[in-house]
Amino acid sequence: MNNEYVPQRVMSIHAHPDDQEFSVGGTLAKWAQAGCEIISVVITSGDSGSNDPSKDGSYKPILAELREKEQLAANAMLGIKETVFLRYPDGELQPTIELRKELTRLIRQFKPDTVLVGNPEGWFYGDEYLNHADHRAAAQATCEAVFPSAGSRLIFADLLPAGYEPHDVRRLYIHGTDKSNTWIDITETMDLKINALQQHVSQINPDEVGKWMRDWATEEAGDKGMKYAESYKVMTLIREKGED
């Protein structure tokens, strides 16, 4: 597949504020610079993202508000103008029919040709990171919304009278998989990716994250002839005319 392919309209769907910046920020910044319109969907607002012993449940709405601001700042840096917060509870996400329907509605509303998402099969990364259950739930609900729900007229038929006609997503970009078939060269947008991630000051140490992200992107690039890369398993659900 041609690495230089640029979608026209992309929906990036993730569980928490900062997931997008860790995983696909370089790709989104690159596509935004090339004129792609990007919609960022954040399913929870990260309201459980603190282990400060002085805090209890009353801190959750305050943290959610803070993290939404951080996400908006990160999105502005990446060139993303549209952000949707669904405000599900952080740490309790399930791939429910309710969530699938909400994502289906958004896909039908914004009509992305491409959707970016995590890996619904991702459990173990290396020997030290057990994947967050919310990441899997978000990815599963998204994949199931992309197909078959978004394009099938009579699934969630009550969306029709509300004006949400079926929409077919052409490509699905899945990150966090060892089955990648596409590498995006993010050398030019590596700094932007780091700067966007550094907006999430409630979650990360801005001084440390740069080296870590560069090491990771170098590893992703492997022997592909790129300095920094993000890799994906790309599912081409509908081919365009003349496409291989």
Ligand SMILES: [Zn+2]
């Ligand atoms: Zn996360």
